[in-house]
Amino acid sequence: MFNIEEELKKLPDQPGVYIMHDDKDAIIYIGKAVSLTKRVHQYFQASHNEGIKKAQMVKQIARFEYIITDSELEALVLECNLIKEHRPKYNTMLRDDKTYPYIKVTVGEDFPRVLFSRQQKRDKSRYFGPYTSAGAVKETIELVNKLYHLRTCNRVLPRDMGKERPCLNYHIKQCAGPCQGYISKEEYRKNVDKVIDFLNGNYAPIMNELETKMLEASEQMEFEKAIEYRNQLNSVKQVAQKQKITHTDGEDKDIIALAADDRDAVVQVFFIRDGKLIGRDHFYVKVGEDDTKEQILTTFIKQFYSGTPFFPREIMLQMDLAEREVLAEWLSQKRGSKVLIKVPQKGMKEKLVELAEKNAKLVLSQDREKMRREEGRTIGALKEIQNLLELEELQRIEAFDISNINGFETVGSMIVYEKGKPKRSDYRKFKLKTITGPDDYASMHEVLTRRFTHGMKEQEELAKKEMSAEFGSFTRFPDLIMMDGGRGQVNIALQVLDELHLNIPVCGMVKDDNHRTRGLYYHNIEIPIDRNSEGFKLITRVQDEAHRFAIEYHRSLRSKTQVHSILDDIPGIGPSRRKALMKKYQSLDAIKSATVEDLLDTPSMNEQAAQSVYQFFRS
Secondary structure, eight states, X not given: OOOHHHHHHTOOSSOEEEEEEOTTOOEEEEEEESSHHHHHHHHTOTTOOOOHHHHHHHHTOXXXXXXXXXXXXXXXHHHHHHHHHHOOTTOOSOOOGGGSOEEEEOTTSSSOOEEEESOOOSSSSEEEOOOSOHHHHHHHHHHHHHHHTOOOSOOOTTTTTTTSOOOHHHHTTSSOOGGGTOSOHHHHHHHHHHHHHHHTTOOHHHHHHHHHHHHHHHHTTOHHHXXXXXXXXXXXXXXXXXXXXXXXXXXXXXXXXXXXXXXXXXXXXXXXXXXXXXXEEEEEEEOXXXXXXXXXXXXXXXXXXXXXXXXXXXXXXXXXXXXXHHHHHHHHHHHTSOOEEEOOOSHHHHHHHHHHHHHHHHHHHHOHHHHHHHHIIIIIXXXXXXXXXXXXXXXXXXXXXXXXXXXXXXXXXXXXXXXXXXXGGGOEEEEOSSOOSSOHHHHHHHHHHHHHHHHHHHHHHHHHHXXXXXXXXXXXXXXXXXXXXXXXXXXXXXXXXXXXXXXXXXXXXXXXXXXXXXXEEETTEXXXXXXXSHHHHHHHHHHHHHHHHHHHHHHHHHXXXXXXXXXXXXXTOOHHHHHHHHHHHOSHHHHHHOOHHHHHTSTTOOHHHHHHHHHHTTO
16 A cells, blocks of 8 residues: 555655556646655645645545656656646646747758747757746847847848848847848858757856856946846856756657666656657566676566557667667567667766666665555556466456447447556547447447457558557557456457457456456356455456546536537538437437438438438448
8 A cells, every 4th residue: 555654755855746646546636846855745734725626636645656857947847748648637727838938940041040939840940948938048049149140130041132231230240241141151050050059058158258258347347247147147047957858859769777776676767759758657677686787678678668569769778788789670670660779978868868767766765665566566466367367468458338328329438458557548438329228238349349440450551551550549459358247248249359350358347246346257257356466456446447437438428518419420410400310310220221312301401411421320
């Protein structure tokens, strides 16, 4: 069990992000802190009042985790990345990072400019940031333009060269006058390169120059100038507080770092998707006396990527591996395109690896027992179920549930657990097309048929186009299907798999008279499970999560803004035509069996709308 009082004592006095989970392990709140120990402690102090909403949230906290960062800025950007990815229930007031300012250098132009931007576009320009202080960004842009005499006008050069007189900036010696041809393209580009060098992190030359000018002005009692130089220096320092949490390259990367002692090791994996750090995972590794860090890391990479459906374009490590080239070739074959394994030596990438290693060391020093428990409740629980059912492999579990709203609103849901944890990005909802009324077996038949038919089509397209393994959410099939029920539900699933010529193990989660899970129905036998085992607890979590997701979908459809018939999903059918169809045919089955000519007799229907309805139920 997670002991909040004990875990609070382990919190570091460092900046970072904290993540609150409820008793279903769902993320309910994500926040940032200058000091994790001070901020997180506040939530559990009786005297601390942050309002009714936060008080309700605190009551639901079952456990928390955290990621340390090197600065408050990094914590802020990571917080927003995680909120955007997980959308926790109680994070309603935080803004998206799309409003953060960037510095844009228009390197695609013959005479580039340095601009302020609120958006990062896929164009020929280079972007630096994001930053948290818009004022500091504007002051820094003004500063580099003055120091390196760059243009600030919107003239298209060299097309407009010499057409107009030079602007005031040229006369006050703040611009080199490229609009008049007073500086060559090559000389101008040298100045731009110096600005890019500065924005890439080489702040020392400008900071030293400003500090020297500030001191000289102060000695000469020119205090207004000294204050101006001081303010410029502070602006540069704010921009110089570089953050590693968001990259402008938009690539998918995994950052892997290891911390180990004589007995134990922890591997930290940071997941960067589309250039943003969106999450992390850490793994407790059992090591032998003679195992080196290189051996541990090599073994981990082999095991981790043999069981994952997604392979990033780039993997960054803290140390070189003897098998690096072989591993890269193996991963490239699995991905279908080149995978690079790198050991960064400088810059942002090296800092990100260092940050992953720092988090791994913190977990190793503070959370060794917790990691062992977590390993037991996830991977260990999977192993229990795998051994119980005598399966060759068990990494991915899918479970399905059906909810009935009315004859026009039968819905299905699918949840996914990978490596013992929910993978919410692969959850899916189904609005039933062919079933009327509360027929759970027929509804489940349609849901399973659609899920695996879709998956087979994605796999075919994947093979044809040689695309990445992450082509679609249905591409990877489960190692085990868990049905919420006994023989009847299992037989429906087996029937669908037989019709599609698929071979996937199926088991039922059997309940007792009190509606509590008591065992698994597998191969026509009910297998009892120890209620105190981690495997049993994982089965219960899967079952509860399937119900929760189905009920949540049920409620969303019943809300005033979303409740509508499946007829609304037909192109060209709006509220008036839907009402006319339901009034004339009384049931969905009658609409499905109607001919185009019959449908044309319905008020407000035309040829196109009738064809649309007819084809919808036959596609």
